Amino acid sequence: xxxxxxxxxxxxxxxxxxxxxxxxxxxxxxxxxxxxxxxxxxxxxxxxxxxxxxxxxxxxxxxxxxxxxxxxxxxxxxxxxxxxxxxxxxxxxxxxxxxxxxxxxxxxxxxxxxxxxxxxxxxxxxxxxxxxxxxxxxxxxxxxxxxxxxxxxxxxxxxxxxxxxxxxxxxxxxxxxxxxxxxxxxxxxxxxxxxxxxxxxxxxxxxxxxxxxxxxxxxxxxxxxxxxxxxxxxxxxxxxxxxxxxxxxxxxxxxxxxxxxxxxxxxxxxxxxxxxxxxxxxxxxxxxxxxxxxxxxxxxxxxxxxxxxxxxxxxxxxxxxxxxxxxxxxxxxxxxxxxxxxxxxxxxxxxxxxxxxxx
Ligand SMILES: Cc1cc2nc3c(=O)[nH]c(=O)nc-3n(C[C@H](O)[C@H](O)[C@H](O)COP(=O)(O)O)c2cc1C
Numbered sequence: 001x002x003x004x005x006x007x008x009x010x011x012x013x014x015x016x017x018x019x020x021x022x023x024x025x026x027x028x029x030x031x032x033x034x035x036x037x038x039x040x041x042x043x044x045x046x047x048x049x050x051x052x053x054x055x056x057x058x059x060x061x062x063x064x065x066x067x068x069x070x071x072x073x074x075x076x077x078x079x080x081x082x083x084x085x086x087x088x089x090x091x092x093x094x095x096x097x098x099x100x101x102x103x104x105x106x107x108x109x110x111x112x113x114x115x116x117x118x119x120x121x122x123x124x125x126x127x128x129x130x131x132x133x134x135x136x137x138x139x140x141x142x143x144x145x146x147x148x149x150x151x152x153x154x155x156x157x158x159x160x161x162x163x164x165x166x167x168x169x170x171x172x173x174x175x176x177x178x179x180x181x182x183x184x185x186x187x188x189x190x191x192x193x194x195x196x197x198x199x200x201x202x203x204x205x206x207x208x209x210x211x212x213x214x215x216x217x218x219x220x221x222x223x224x225x226x227x228x229x230x231x232x233x234x235x236x237x238x239x240x241x242x243x244x245x246x247x248x249x250x251x252x253x254x255x256x257x258x259x260x261x262x263x264x265x266x267x268x269x270x271x272x273x274x275x276x277x278x279x280x281x282x283x284x285x286x287x288x289x290x291x292x293x294x295x296x297x298x299x300x301x302x303x304x305x306x307x308x309x310x311x312x313x314x315x316x317x318x319x320x321x322x323x324x325x326x327x328x329x330x331x332x333x334x335x336x337x338x339x340x341x342x343x344x345x346x347x348x349x350x351x352x353x354x355x356x357x358x359x
Contacts (some may be wrong), residue, residue, distance in 0.1 A: 013311070108181055275307070
């Protein structure tokens with residue numbers, strides 16, 4: 001049972017007043033329509049979880065190039081905006097705030113999964129060599145096309161447009177996905193970025209694209225409506241950021257640069273280097289969200305209690321328990337997650353996890 005009182009203190013994040021220190025972590029559910037409009041159950045799904053306060057959405061592509069997985073939503077067409085508006089309205093009606101996660105997957109894609117069927121893009125022509133689920137079954141991610149200098153500027157402009165579209169849909173902000181092996185992480189990591197221009201080589205140059213995206217988004221919609229997620233050393237999608245000393249150097253520099261932009265929050269998918277996390281805490285001027293990898297129910301409040309985090313977003317607990325806030329407050333038992341219904345499909349494992357009264 002999670003009794004720590006630190007979880008139940010209100011918090012101001014950017015422009016948003018939060019009732020407690022929990023949040024919904026971004027969770028890809030692959031139930032959007034083929035054109036990238038959120039599916040018809042998405043408003044119900046997010047609305048059921050509005051008591052989490054800060055609702056960070058599933059990874060959402062800012063452009064056609066940004067899509068990697070089947071049936072993920074987009075936020076770059078008028079239809080996408082209309083679809084997201086229903087979700088924003090439902091979350092607001094439930095007292096929550098909506099941040100749409102902007103996820104450009106870069107090389108973690110396959111032409112069979114994108115609207116334009118073109119080769120995926122990345123800082124360098126280096127394959128992630130991962131299995132990707134496609135309509136033809138699992139296939140290897142191909143060797144991506146290296147982004148040209150012009151492509152890089154167009155990609156940044158795409159993030160800008162997507163952020164503006166999120167606000168037009170009624171979202172309270174966006175979270176830039178710079179974690180988990182996707183495009184921004186591919187720029188940061190030396191094994192996926194072999195560029196010799198100003199976007200590759202040194203720690204400073206490998207950080208440049210991430211900082212440029214964050215600056216553009218903050219300029220477009222306001223820094224107080226912009227968050228960013230990182231996952232130092234997380235080896236997803238073929239990423240290898242080197243030894244812990246290199247990782248610390250990279251991320252201390254990046255977080256220092258991002259700190260000058262006065263963003264609403266930094267969201268860390270944290271693998272366990274507490275010295276690094278402590279240095280973020282000491283230098284980051286605003287809210288720090290921490291998802292500690294592998295924590296159990298009893299450990300949810302630990303980083304807040306230790307002064308290492310302000311907010312503890314929940315992924316799988318919240319996926320399987322729409323009323324997780326009430327359950328944690330009262331020490332009620334939790335629903336079990338069904339791994340078979342995480343991605344794709346309909347209501348089963350999406351909107352039909354029971355709330356307490358019906359559990
Ligand atoms: C089904 C599923 C989908 C996920 N999709 C995303 C995503 O779209 N974007 C992201 O940044 N992280 C994603 N994650 C990672 C979660 O946000 C979270 O960091 C992770 O599940 C660990 O937290 P937990 O132990 O509370 O589940 C996903 C995780 C799961 C289980």
